[in-house]
Amino acid sequence: MEFKERILTAMNHEEPDRVPTMGLILDQSTVNQVLGLDTVDIVGMLRNPETKDVVVQMMSDESSRFTNYYQVHCGVQESAIKLGFDANWSLYAAYMQLVQDPQTPIGYVFHDAFGRVWEFTSDEKGNMLLNYTRPLCETEEQWEEWVESKSAFIDKVIGEVGVFHKKVVEDFGDRIMPIGYAAPGVFENCWQPIGFVNFTKLIFEKPDFIKRVIKFHTDLYLRYLEQVMDSDVEIVLTGDDLAQKTGPMLRPQMIEDLFGESYRRVAEAIHKKNKKMIFHSCGNIYQLLDKFIEWGFDGILTLEPTAGVDLGKVREHVGHNLVLVGNLDVSYLLVRGTRQEIEDAVKKALRDAARGGGYILSTSHSHSAVDANRLRWMVEASHQYGNYPLIS
Amino acid sequence: MSGDTRQNLQDSLLALDMQTTIVQVKSVIEGNSEINATEAADAITSALEIVGRRFQNGEWYLAELVYSGEIAKAALELLSPAMTLGIASxxxxxxxxxxxxxxxxxxxxxxxxxxxxxxxxxxxxxxxxxxxxxxxxxxxxxxxxxxxxxxxxxxxxxxxxxxxxxxxxxxxxxxxxxxxxxxxxxxxxxxxxxxxxxxxxxxxxxxxxxxxx
CATH class of the missing domain: 3.40.50.280 (Cobalamin-binding domain)
Structure with a gap:
Protein backbone atom coordinates (compact mmCIF):
# COMPACT_ATOMS: atom_id res chain seq x y z
CA MET A 1 0.00 0.00 0.00
CA GLU A 2 1.41 3.44 -0.79
CA PHE A 3 1.45 6.31 1.73
CA LYS A 4 -1.67 8.11 0.55
CA GLU A 5 -3.87 5.06 0.54
CA ARG A 6 -2.49 4.08 3.95
CA ILE A 7 -3.47 7.43 5.45
CA LEU A 8 -6.90 7.56 3.80
CA THR A 9 -7.69 3.99 4.84
CA ALA A 10 -6.91 4.83 8.45
CA MET A 11 -9.00 8.00 8.13
CA ASN A 12 -11.93 5.76 7.16
CA HIS A 13 -11.44 3.63 10.30
CA GLU A 14 -10.24 0.68 8.32
CA GLU A 15 -7.00 -1.19 8.77
CA PRO A 16 -4.39 -0.39 6.10
CA ASP A 17 -1.27 -2.56 5.62
CA ARG A 18 0.32 -0.84 8.60
CA VAL A 19 -0.33 2.05 10.94
CA PRO A 20 0.41 5.27 9.05
CA THR A 21 2.72 7.98 10.35
CA MET A 22 2.39 11.73 10.18
CA GLY A 23 5.21 14.20 10.71
CA LEU A 24 4.77 17.50 12.46
CA ILE A 25 8.03 18.79 11.05
CA LEU A 26 8.22 22.56 11.18
CA ASP A 27 11.29 23.68 13.10
CA GLN A 28 14.44 24.70 11.31
CA SER A 29 16.60 22.79 13.80
CA THR A 30 14.94 19.51 12.75
CA VAL A 31 15.33 20.39 9.07
CA ASN A 32 19.00 21.26 9.55
CA GLN A 33 19.62 18.02 11.40
CA VAL A 34 17.93 15.88 8.76
CA LEU A 35 19.32 17.63 5.69
CA GLY A 36 22.76 18.40 7.15
CA LEU A 37 22.37 22.17 6.78
CA ASP A 38 24.25 24.81 8.76
CA THR A 39 22.37 26.99 11.21
CA VAL A 40 21.72 30.54 10.09
CA ASP A 41 21.67 32.69 13.21
CA ILE A 42 19.21 35.34 12.07
CA VAL A 43 18.59 36.67 15.58
CA GLY A 44 22.35 37.00 16.11
CA MET A 45 22.64 38.88 12.81
CA LEU A 46 19.79 41.19 13.85
CA ARG A 47 21.66 41.94 17.06
CA ASN A 48 24.92 42.63 15.23
CA PRO A 49 25.08 46.27 14.02
CA GLU A 50 27.21 45.22 11.03
CA THR A 51 24.68 42.75 9.63
CA LYS A 52 21.44 44.16 11.01
CA ASP A 53 20.51 46.43 8.10
CA VAL A 54 20.94 43.72 5.47
CA VAL A 55 18.87 41.24 7.47
CA VAL A 56 16.13 43.80 8.13
CA GLN A 57 15.99 44.64 4.43
CA MET A 58 15.75 40.97 3.53
CA MET A 59 13.05 40.28 6.11
CA SER A 60 11.03 43.35 5.13
CA ASP A 61 11.11 42.67 1.40
CA GLU A 62 7.44 42.14 0.58
CA SER A 63 8.22 40.85 -2.91
CA SER A 64 10.21 37.87 -1.62
CA ARG A 65 8.13 37.08 1.48
CA PHE A 66 6.29 34.19 -0.21
CA THR A 67 9.32 32.80 -2.06
CA ASN A 68 11.55 32.83 1.02
CA TYR A 69 8.92 31.07 3.09
CA TYR A 70 8.26 28.48 0.39
CA GLN A 71 11.96 27.73 0.09
CA VAL A 72 12.15 27.07 3.84
CA HIS A 73 9.03 24.93 3.66
CA CYS A 74 10.60 22.77 0.93
CA GLY A 75 13.20 21.78 3.53
CA VAL A 76 10.37 20.86 5.90
CA GLN A 77 8.74 18.48 3.42
CA GLU A 78 12.09 17.02 2.28
CA SER A 79 12.95 16.28 5.92
CA ALA A 80 9.64 14.54 6.54
CA ILE A 81 10.16 12.44 3.38
CA LYS A 82 13.71 11.54 4.43
CA LEU A 83 12.48 10.49 7.88
CA GLY A 84 10.00 8.12 6.24
CA PHE A 85 6.70 9.73 7.21
CA ASP A 86 3.58 8.95 5.17
CA ALA A 87 2.24 12.49 5.66
CA ASN A 88 3.41 15.82 7.00
CA TRP A 89 1.55 18.95 7.94
CA SER A 90 1.92 21.84 5.57
CA LEU A 91 1.50 25.28 7.07
CA TYR A 92 1.59 28.68 5.42
CA ALA A 93 2.75 31.05 8.12
CA ALA A 94 4.16 33.95 6.11
CA TYR A 95 1.32 36.20 7.20
CA MET A 96 3.59 38.51 9.14
CA GLN A 97 5.34 41.80 8.55
CA LEU A 98 8.53 43.03 10.20
CA VAL A 99 7.95 46.11 12.34
CA GLN A 100 10.32 48.24 14.41
CA ASP A 101 9.73 47.94 18.14
CA PRO A 102 12.23 49.76 20.34
CA GLN A 103 10.77 48.13 23.47
CA THR A 104 12.20 44.74 22.53
CA PRO A 105 15.88 43.78 22.90
CA ILE A 106 16.28 43.19 19.16
CA GLY A 107 14.34 46.28 18.14
CA TYR A 108 12.09 44.41 15.71
CA VAL A 109 9.04 42.18 15.98
CA PHE A 110 6.58 40.67 13.55
CA HIS A 111 2.98 41.87 13.40
CA ASP A 112 0.71 39.28 11.85
CA ALA A 113 -2.26 39.99 9.60
CA PHE A 114 -4.75 39.32 12.40
CA GLY A 115 -3.31 41.60 15.09
CA ARG A 116 -0.71 39.66 17.09
CA VAL A 117 2.85 40.55 18.02
CA TRP A 118 5.43 37.80 17.52
CA GLU A 119 8.85 38.20 19.11
CA PHE A 120 12.10 36.51 18.14
CA THR A 121 14.30 34.33 20.21
CA SER A 122 16.69 31.59 19.17
CA ASP A 123 17.21 28.03 20.33
CA GLU A 124 20.55 26.94 21.76
CA LYS A 125 21.88 26.19 18.27
CA GLY A 126 20.95 29.66 17.04
CA ASN A 127 17.84 28.82 15.00
CA MET A 128 15.19 31.51 15.05
CA LEU A 129 12.06 30.85 17.11
CA LEU A 130 8.93 32.95 16.99
CA ASN A 131 6.55 33.32 19.89
CA TYR A 132 3.21 35.07 20.11
CA THR A 133 3.73 37.54 22.93
CA ARG A 134 0.99 40.15 23.02
CA PRO A 135 -2.11 41.57 21.40
CA LEU A 136 -2.34 44.66 19.23
CA CYS A 137 -6.10 45.23 19.56
CA GLU A 138 -6.95 45.46 23.24
CA THR A 139 -10.05 47.59 22.73
CA GLU A 140 -13.03 47.46 20.41
CA GLU A 141 -11.81 50.60 18.63
CA GLN A 142 -8.29 49.20 18.12
CA TRP A 143 -9.74 45.98 16.73
CA GLU A 144 -12.00 47.82 14.25
CA GLU A 145 -9.12 50.00 13.13
CA TRP A 146 -6.79 47.02 12.70
CA VAL A 147 -9.23 44.99 10.67
CA GLU A 148 -9.91 47.92 8.36
CA SER A 149 -6.31 48.92 7.91
CA LYS A 150 -5.14 45.36 7.25
CA SER A 151 -7.91 44.19 4.93
CA ALA A 152 -5.75 44.43 1.79
CA PHE A 153 -2.93 42.49 3.43
CA ILE A 154 -5.36 39.86 4.71
CA ASP A 155 -6.76 39.43 1.17
CA LYS A 156 -3.26 39.10 -0.20
CA VAL A 157 -2.35 36.44 2.39
CA ILE A 158 -5.49 34.47 1.62
CA GLY A 159 -4.54 34.43 -2.06
CA GLU A 160 -1.03 33.24 -1.18
CA VAL A 161 -2.44 30.39 0.91
CA GLY A 162 -4.01 28.87 -2.20
CA VAL A 163 -0.84 29.20 -4.28
CA PHE A 164 1.23 27.75 -1.43
CA HIS A 165 -0.82 24.59 -0.93
CA LYS A 166 -1.12 23.96 -4.68
CA LYS A 167 2.65 24.20 -5.02
CA VAL A 168 3.28 21.91 -2.03
CA VAL A 169 1.00 19.22 -3.46
CA GLU A 170 2.51 19.59 -6.95
CA ASP A 171 6.11 19.52 -5.72
CA PHE A 172 5.87 16.88 -2.98
CA GLY A 173 2.55 15.05 -3.37
CA ASP A 174 4.12 12.11 -5.22
CA ARG A 175 6.46 11.39 -2.29
CA ILE A 176 4.45 12.32 0.82
CA MET A 177 0.90 13.32 1.65
CA PRO A 178 0.77 17.00 2.60
CA ILE A 179 -1.89 17.68 5.21
CA GLY A 180 -3.15 21.22 4.53
CA TYR A 181 -2.88 23.03 7.82
CA ALA A 182 -5.21 26.04 8.04
CA ALA A 183 -4.00 27.83 11.14
CA PRO A 184 -4.46 29.77 13.33
CA GLY A 185 -8.11 28.89 13.74
CA VAL A 186 -11.17 30.91 14.65
CA PHE A 187 -10.78 30.76 18.45
CA GLU A 188 -7.12 31.82 18.42
CA ASN A 189 -7.68 34.48 15.78
CA CYS A 190 -10.43 35.92 17.96
CA TRP A 191 -8.71 36.01 21.35
CA GLN A 192 -5.00 36.39 20.67
CA PRO A 193 -5.18 39.79 18.90
CA ILE A 194 -7.25 41.05 21.86
CA GLY A 195 -5.40 39.20 24.65
CA PHE A 196 -6.95 36.52 26.85
CA VAL A 197 -7.73 38.71 29.86
CA ASN A 198 -9.33 41.42 27.71
CA PHE A 199 -11.13 38.88 25.54
CA THR A 200 -12.60 37.29 28.68
CA LYS A 201 -13.69 40.67 30.03
CA LEU A 202 -15.32 41.50 26.72
CA ILE A 203 -17.22 38.19 26.65
CA PHE A 204 -18.94 39.25 29.86
CA GLU A 205 -19.11 42.99 29.30
CA LYS A 206 -19.50 43.43 25.53
CA PRO A 207 -20.95 40.15 24.23
CA ASP A 208 -22.25 41.72 21.02
CA PHE A 209 -18.78 42.93 20.09
CA ILE A 210 -17.34 39.46 20.74
CA LYS A 211 -20.04 37.88 18.57
CA ARG A 212 -19.08 40.32 15.80
CA VAL A 213 -15.39 39.37 16.16
CA ILE A 214 -16.28 35.67 15.97
CA LYS A 215 -18.49 36.17 12.91
CA PHE A 216 -15.73 38.17 11.19
CA HIS A 217 -13.11 35.51 11.86
CA THR A 218 -15.39 32.62 10.95
CA ASP A 219 -16.14 34.18 7.55
CA LEU A 220 -12.47 34.96 7.05
CA TYR A 221 -11.44 31.45 8.06
CA LEU A 222 -13.89 29.91 5.60
CA ARG A 223 -12.29 31.96 2.82
CA TYR A 224 -8.89 30.77 4.01
CA LEU A 225 -10.10 27.17 4.03
CA GLU A 226 -11.47 27.45 0.49
CA GLN A 227 -7.99 28.37 -0.66
CA VAL A 228 -6.40 25.42 1.13
CA MET A 229 -9.02 23.09 -0.37
CA ASP A 230 -8.62 24.43 -3.90
CA SER A 231 -5.31 22.58 -3.97
CA ASP A 232 -5.31 18.79 -4.15
CA VAL A 233 -4.94 18.53 -0.40
CA GLU A 234 -7.24 15.72 0.72
CA ILE A 235 -7.05 16.19 4.46
CA VAL A 236 -7.36 19.58 6.08
CA LEU A 237 -5.92 20.22 9.51
CA THR A 238 -7.65 23.04 11.33
CA GLY A 239 -5.97 24.50 14.35
CA ASP A 240 -7.12 26.03 17.60
CA ASP A 241 -5.84 25.41 21.10
CA LEU A 242 -9.12 25.20 22.99
CA ALA A 243 -7.62 23.77 26.15
CA GLN A 244 -4.72 24.24 28.53
CA LYS A 245 -2.95 21.86 30.86
CA THR A 246 -5.90 21.17 33.16
CA GLY A 247 -8.92 21.53 30.86
CA PRO A 248 -10.77 23.75 28.40
CA MET A 249 -9.96 27.47 28.50
CA LEU A 250 -13.65 28.34 28.46
CA ARG A 251 -16.60 26.42 29.88
CA PRO A 252 -17.60 23.86 27.20
CA GLN A 253 -21.11 25.32 27.04
CA MET A 254 -19.60 28.78 26.51
CA ILE A 255 -17.45 27.37 23.68
CA GLU A 256 -20.60 25.85 22.19
CA ASP A 257 -22.55 29.11 22.52
CA LEU A 258 -19.79 31.28 21.08
CA PHE A 259 -17.95 29.01 18.65
CA GLY A 260 -20.16 25.95 18.04
CA GLU A 261 -21.73 27.35 14.89
CA SER A 262 -18.29 28.35 13.55
CA TYR A 263 -16.92 24.85 13.98
CA ARG A 264 -19.99 23.30 12.40
CA ARG A 265 -19.62 25.62 9.40
CA VAL A 266 -15.94 24.72 9.10
CA ALA A 267 -16.62 20.96 9.19
CA GLU A 268 -19.47 21.31 6.69
CA ALA A 269 -17.35 23.35 4.27
CA ILE A 270 -14.62 20.70 4.35
CA HIS A 271 -17.02 17.79 3.89
CA LYS A 272 -18.81 19.59 1.06
CA LYS A 273 -15.54 19.34 -0.87
CA ASN A 274 -15.26 15.64 0.01
CA LYS A 275 -12.24 16.23 2.16
CA LYS A 276 -11.47 15.04 5.67
CA MET A 277 -10.90 17.28 8.66
CA ILE A 278 -8.50 16.82 11.55
CA PHE A 279 -8.71 19.33 14.39
CA HIS A 280 -5.58 20.37 16.27
CA SER A 281 -5.94 21.35 19.90
CA CYS A 282 -3.29 21.20 22.56
CA GLY A 283 -4.16 20.77 26.22
CA ASN A 284 -6.47 18.55 28.19
CA ILE A 285 -9.40 18.05 25.79
CA TYR A 286 -11.39 15.29 27.55
CA GLN A 287 -14.39 17.54 28.21
CA LEU A 288 -14.56 18.57 24.56
CA LEU A 289 -14.46 15.11 22.95
CA ASP A 290 -18.25 14.86 22.60
CA LYS A 291 -18.34 18.36 21.10
CA PHE A 292 -15.70 17.40 18.52
CA ILE A 293 -17.93 14.54 17.37
CA GLU A 294 -21.06 16.69 17.47
CA TRP A 295 -19.41 19.46 15.43
CA GLY A 296 -18.57 16.92 12.72
CA PHE A 297 -14.79 16.62 13.05
CA ASP A 298 -13.24 13.50 11.48
CA GLY A 299 -10.13 13.40 13.63
CA ILE A 300 -8.18 15.14 16.35
CA LEU A 301 -4.51 15.86 16.80
CA THR A 302 -2.15 16.33 19.57
CA LEU A 303 -3.62 14.30 22.47
CA GLU A 304 -0.94 15.88 24.60
CA PRO A 305 0.40 13.52 27.28
CA THR A 306 1.91 16.42 29.28
CA ALA A 307 -1.66 17.68 29.71
CA GLY A 308 -2.67 14.28 31.08
CA VAL A 309 -4.27 12.94 27.90
CA ASP A 310 -4.23 9.14 27.77
CA LEU A 311 -4.69 7.72 24.28
CA GLY A 312 -6.46 4.55 25.44
CA LYS A 313 -8.89 6.55 27.54
CA VAL A 314 -9.70 8.81 24.57
CA ARG A 315 -10.27 5.82 22.29
CA GLU A 316 -12.52 4.25 24.89
CA HIS A 317 -14.55 7.46 25.07
CA VAL A 318 -14.88 8.26 21.36
CA GLY A 319 -14.80 4.76 19.92
CA HIS A 320 -14.38 5.00 16.16
CA ASN A 321 -16.21 8.31 15.88
CA LEU A 322 -12.90 10.15 15.67
CA VAL A 323 -9.55 9.37 14.09
CA LEU A 324 -6.81 9.90 16.65
CA VAL A 325 -3.48 11.42 15.64
CA GLY A 326 -0.50 12.03 17.89
CA ASN A 327 0.13 11.54 21.59
CA LEU A 328 3.86 10.66 21.50
CA ASP A 329 5.59 12.79 24.08
CA VAL A 330 7.85 15.66 23.03
CA SER A 331 8.86 16.81 26.49
CA TYR A 332 11.21 13.87 27.09
CA LEU A 333 10.63 10.86 24.82
CA LEU A 334 11.51 12.39 21.45
CA VAL A 335 14.06 14.76 22.92
CA ARG A 336 16.15 12.47 25.13
CA GLY A 337 14.38 9.10 25.24
CA THR A 338 16.19 5.84 24.50
CA ARG A 339 15.37 3.73 21.47
CA GLN A 340 13.79 1.14 23.74
CA GLU A 341 11.58 3.79 25.40
CA ILE A 342 10.45 5.01 21.98
CA GLU A 343 9.68 1.47 20.81
CA ASP A 344 7.71 0.84 23.99
CA ALA A 345 5.76 4.08 23.55
CA VAL A 346 4.95 3.23 19.92
CA LYS A 347 3.77 -0.25 20.93
CA LYS A 348 1.60 1.23 23.67
CA ALA A 349 0.05 3.78 21.27
CA LEU A 350 -0.73 1.04 18.75
CA ARG A 351 -2.29 -1.10 21.47
CA ASP A 352 -4.32 1.83 22.81
CA ALA A 353 -5.67 3.27 19.57
CA ALA A 354 -4.82 1.47 16.34
CA ARG A 355 -7.13 -1.56 16.32
CA GLY A 356 -9.66 -1.30 13.50
CA GLY A 357 -7.74 1.60 11.92
CA GLY A 358 -8.47 5.19 12.86
CA TYR A 359 -5.05 5.94 14.34
CA ILE A 360 -2.18 7.86 12.76
CA LEU A 361 1.06 7.65 14.69
CA SER A 362 2.61 11.03 15.34
CA THR A 363 4.32 13.15 17.94
CA SER A 364 1.97 15.28 19.98
CA HIS A 365 3.63 18.45 18.67
CA SER A 366 6.78 19.90 17.20
CA HIS A 367 9.47 22.04 18.77
CA SER A 368 13.08 22.73 18.12
CA ALA A 369 14.52 20.29 20.68
CA VAL A 370 12.80 17.28 19.14
CA ASP A 371 15.59 15.04 17.87
CA ALA A 372 15.41 13.88 14.25
CA ASN A 373 17.08 10.54 15.05
CA ARG A 374 14.39 9.80 17.58
CA LEU A 375 11.72 10.69 15.03
CA ARG A 376 13.34 8.16 12.72
CA TRP A 377 13.28 5.54 15.51
CA MET A 378 9.59 6.29 16.00
CA VAL A 379 8.86 5.74 12.29
CA GLU A 380 11.00 2.59 12.22
CA ALA A 381 9.20 1.20 15.26
CA SER A 382 5.89 1.74 13.47
CA HIS A 383 7.23 -0.26 10.52
CA GLN A 384 8.35 -3.04 12.83
CA TYR A 385 5.35 -3.27 15.15
CA GLY A 386 2.56 -1.51 13.26
CA ASN A 387 1.73 -4.09 10.58
CA TYR A 388 -1.90 -5.18 10.49
CA PRO A 389 -3.20 -7.37 11.90
CA LEU A 390 -1.59 -6.03 15.04
CA ILE A 391 0.00 -8.78 17.11
CA SER A 392 -0.31 -7.59 20.71
CA MET B 1 -27.82 49.45 51.66
CA SER B 2 -29.98 46.86 53.24
CA GLY B 3 -29.28 43.23 54.07
CA ASP B 4 -26.06 41.36 54.48
CA THR B 5 -23.50 43.29 52.42
CA ARG B 6 -20.81 40.74 53.06
CA GLN B 7 -22.98 38.00 51.58
CA ASN B 8 -24.19 40.24 48.76
CA LEU B 9 -20.61 41.04 47.79
CA GLN B 10 -19.71 37.38 47.66
CA ASP B 11 -22.86 36.57 45.70
CA SER B 12 -22.28 39.27 43.10
CA LEU B 13 -18.66 38.27 42.60
CA LEU B 14 -19.63 34.61 42.27
CA ALA B 15 -22.34 35.65 39.79
CA LEU B 16 -19.54 37.38 37.83
CA ASP B 17 -21.47 40.62 38.10
CA MET B 18 -18.92 43.41 37.93
CA GLN B 19 -21.47 46.22 38.02
CA THR B 20 -23.32 45.08 41.17
CA THR B 21 -20.04 44.32 42.95
CA ILE B 22 -18.73 47.81 42.28
CA VAL B 23 -22.01 49.45 43.34
CA GLN B 24 -21.83 47.59 46.66
CA VAL B 25 -18.18 48.45 47.14
CA LYS B 26 -18.94 52.14 46.56
CA SER B 27 -21.73 51.93 49.08
CA VAL B 28 -19.27 50.55 51.65
CA ILE B 29 -16.79 53.35 50.94
CA GLU B 30 -19.52 55.97 51.29
CA GLY B 31 -20.47 54.56 54.70
CA ASN B 32 -23.88 53.31 53.62
CA SER B 33 -23.27 49.75 54.73
CA GLU B 34 -23.05 47.79 57.97
CA ILE B 35 -19.48 46.68 57.16
CA ASN B 36 -16.28 48.67 56.70
CA ALA B 37 -13.80 48.58 53.82
CA THR B 38 -11.54 46.00 55.46
CA GLU B 39 -14.47 43.67 56.06
CA ALA B 40 -15.62 44.19 52.48
CA ALA B 41 -12.14 43.33 51.19
CA ASP B 42 -12.19 40.26 53.40
CA ALA B 43 -15.53 39.24 51.82
CA ILE B 44 -14.04 39.64 48.34
CA THR B 45 -11.01 37.52 49.28
CA SER B 46 -13.28 34.82 50.74
CA ALA B 47 -15.32 34.79 47.53
CA LEU B 48 -12.11 34.30 45.58
CA GLU B 49 -11.32 31.27 47.69
CA ILE B 50 -14.65 29.80 46.60
CA VAL B 51 -13.72 30.64 42.99
CA GLY B 52 -10.43 28.81 43.47
CA ARG B 53 -12.15 25.71 44.84
CA ARG B 54 -14.65 25.72 41.98
CA PHE B 55 -11.77 25.97 39.49
CA GLN B 56 -9.84 23.15 41.14
CA ASN B 57 -12.95 20.97 41.24
CA GLY B 58 -13.47 21.54 37.52
CA GLU B 59 -16.75 23.42 38.06
CA TRP B 60 -15.29 26.69 36.77
CA TYR B 61 -12.95 27.37 33.86
CA LEU B 62 -10.09 29.69 33.03
CA ALA B 63 -12.36 32.44 31.68
CA GLU B 64 -14.38 32.54 34.90
CA LEU B 65 -11.23 32.44 36.99
CA VAL B 66 -9.78 35.37 35.04
CA TYR B 67 -12.94 37.47 35.10
CA SER B 68 -13.62 36.93 38.80
CA GLY B 69 -10.02 38.03 39.37
CA GLU B 70 -10.69 41.18 37.37
CA ILE B 71 -13.79 41.94 39.45
CA ALA B 72 -11.88 41.36 42.68
CA LYS B 73 -9.01 43.53 41.47
CA ALA B 74 -11.35 46.41 40.60
CA ALA B 75 -13.12 46.09 43.96
CA LEU B 76 -9.92 45.95 46.01
CA GLU B 77 -8.47 48.93 44.16
CA LEU B 78 -11.50 50.97 45.22
CA LEU B 79 -11.44 49.66 48.78
CA SER B 80 -7.71 49.95 49.34
CA PRO B 81 -7.51 53.66 50.35
CA ALA B 82 -10.34 53.22 52.86
CA MET B 83 -8.94 50.11 54.52
CA THR B 84 -7.58 50.16 58.07
CA LEU B 85 -5.57 46.98 57.52
CA GLY B 86 -3.59 46.52 54.33
CA ILE B 87 -5.15 43.30 53.14
CA ALA B 88 -4.40 44.14 49.50
CA SER B 89 -0.78 43.20 49.88
Missing part, protein backbone atom coordinates in the same frame (compact mmCIF):
# COMPACT_ATOMS: atom_id res chain seq x y z
CA UNK B 90 -0.82 41.77 53.39
CA UNK B 91 0.23 38.26 52.47
CA UNK B 92 3.69 39.23 51.24
CA UNK B 93 5.50 39.49 47.94
CA UNK B 94 5.87 37.02 45.09
CA UNK B 95 8.48 37.55 42.39
CA UNK B 96 7.28 36.07 39.10
CA UNK B 97 8.73 35.68 35.63
CA UNK B 98 8.94 33.50 32.53
CA UNK B 99 12.41 32.00 32.13
CA UNK B 100 15.01 33.10 29.58
CA UNK B 101 14.24 32.19 25.98
CA UNK B 102 10.54 31.82 26.62
CA UNK B 103 8.18 34.62 25.63
CA UNK B 104 4.92 33.12 26.84
CA UNK B 105 3.02 35.08 29.43
CA UNK B 106 -0.56 33.80 29.48
CA UNK B 107 -0.12 31.32 32.36
CA UNK B 108 2.06 33.74 34.26
CA UNK B 109 -0.43 36.58 33.85
CA UNK B 110 -3.36 34.44 34.98
CA UNK B 111 -1.37 33.46 38.06
CA UNK B 112 -0.54 37.13 38.74
CA UNK B 113 -4.14 38.17 38.25
CA UNK B 114 -5.38 35.56 40.74
CA UNK B 115 -2.66 35.82 43.38
CA UNK B 116 -2.86 39.62 43.38
CA UNK B 117 -6.57 39.40 44.04
CA UNK B 118 -5.82 36.94 46.85
CA UNK B 119 -3.79 39.60 48.64
CA UNK B 120 -0.20 39.16 47.44
CA UNK B 121 2.07 41.92 46.26
CA UNK B 122 3.46 40.89 42.88
CA UNK B 123 6.77 41.80 41.27
CA UNK B 124 6.33 40.83 37.63
CA UNK B 125 9.67 40.46 35.87
CA UNK B 126 7.98 39.76 32.54
CA UNK B 127 9.05 37.20 29.95
CA UNK B 128 12.47 36.00 28.74
CA UNK B 129 13.94 36.80 32.17
CA UNK B 130 17.69 36.16 32.54
CA UNK B 131 18.91 34.28 35.61
CA UNK B 132 20.63 37.39 36.99
CA UNK B 133 17.38 39.35 37.00
CA UNK B 134 15.63 36.65 39.07
CA UNK B 135 18.54 36.70 41.54
CA UNK B 136 18.58 40.50 41.85
CA UNK B 137 14.82 40.60 42.37
CA UNK B 138 14.94 37.98 45.12
CA UNK B 139 17.72 39.89 46.82
CA UNK B 140 15.89 43.21 46.51
CA UNK B 141 12.31 42.18 47.36
CA UNK B 142 12.87 39.25 49.74
CA UNK B 143 9.69 37.56 48.53
CA UNK B 144 7.73 34.76 50.13
CA UNK B 145 8.13 32.89 46.86
CA UNK B 146 9.83 33.01 43.50
CA UNK B 147 7.51 31.78 40.74
CA UNK B 148 8.93 30.69 37.41
CA UNK B 149 6.83 29.93 34.37
CA UNK B 150 8.00 27.92 31.37
CA UNK B 151 5.95 26.79 28.40
CA UNK B 152 8.70 25.42 26.19
CA UNK B 153 10.52 22.15 26.77
CA UNK B 154 13.66 23.69 25.31
CA UNK B 155 13.75 26.41 27.94
CA UNK B 156 12.92 24.16 30.90
CA UNK B 157 16.63 23.79 31.84
CA UNK B 158 16.62 27.53 32.61
CA UNK B 159 14.49 26.77 35.69
CA UNK B 160 17.26 24.56 37.08
CA UNK B 161 19.86 27.21 36.27
CA UNK B 162 18.00 29.84 38.32
CA UNK B 163 17.64 27.47 41.28
CA UNK B 164 21.34 26.62 41.07
CA UNK B 165 22.18 30.35 40.93
CA UNK B 166 20.07 30.93 44.05
CA UNK B 167 22.15 28.28 45.79
CA UNK B 168 25.41 29.78 44.55
CA UNK B 169 24.33 33.19 45.82
CA UNK B 170 23.30 31.74 49.21
CA UNK B 171 19.70 32.80 48.59
CA UNK B 172 18.14 29.35 48.34
CA UNK B 173 17.30 29.22 52.04
CA UNK B 174 15.57 32.59 52.06
CA UNK B 175 13.02 31.98 49.30
CA UNK B 176 10.78 29.13 48.25
CA UNK B 177 10.59 28.33 44.57
CA UNK B 178 7.40 27.36 42.78
CA UNK B 179 7.26 26.48 39.09
CA UNK B 180 4.50 26.00 36.53
CA UNK B 181 3.80 25.89 32.82
CA UNK B 182 3.05 23.48 30.01
CA UNK B 183 6.60 22.15 29.80
CA UNK B 184 6.91 21.35 33.51
CA UNK B 185 5.79 18.51 35.70
CA UNK B 186 5.93 17.44 39.33
CA UNK B 187 8.82 15.11 38.47
CA UNK B 188 10.73 17.94 36.85
CA UNK B 189 10.17 20.10 39.95
CA UNK B 190 11.73 17.37 42.08
CA UNK B 191 14.64 16.98 39.65
CA UNK B 192 15.57 20.66 39.76
CA UNK B 193 14.89 20.91 43.50
CA UNK B 194 12.04 23.40 43.29
CA UNK B 195 9.85 23.52 46.40
CA UNK B 196 6.62 23.02 44.51
CA UNK B 197 5.00 22.50 41.13
CA UNK B 198 1.71 24.25 40.40
CA UNK B 199 -0.49 22.80 37.65
CA UNK B 200 -2.65 25.93 37.72
CA UNK B 201 -2.90 29.45 39.17
CA UNK B 202 -5.20 28.51 42.04
CA UNK B 203 -3.07 25.63 43.30
CA UNK B 204 0.01 27.82 43.04
CA UNK B 205 -1.60 30.60 45.04
CA UNK B 206 -2.86 28.13 47.67
CA UNK B 207 0.63 26.71 48.13
CA UNK B 208 2.15 30.16 48.56
CA UNK B 209 -0.63 31.14 50.99
CA UNK B 210 0.46 28.21 53.17
CA UNK B 211 4.07 29.34 52.93
CA UNK B 212 3.13 32.87 53.93
CA UNK B 213 1.24 31.85 57.07
Missing amino acids: GRGTIVVGTVAGDMHDLGKDIFINYSKSAGFNIVDLGVDVPTGTFISAVREHQPVALGMSCLLTITAPEVGKVIQALENEHLRDVVRVIIGGAALTETFATEVKADAFAPDAVTGTDIIKRWSE
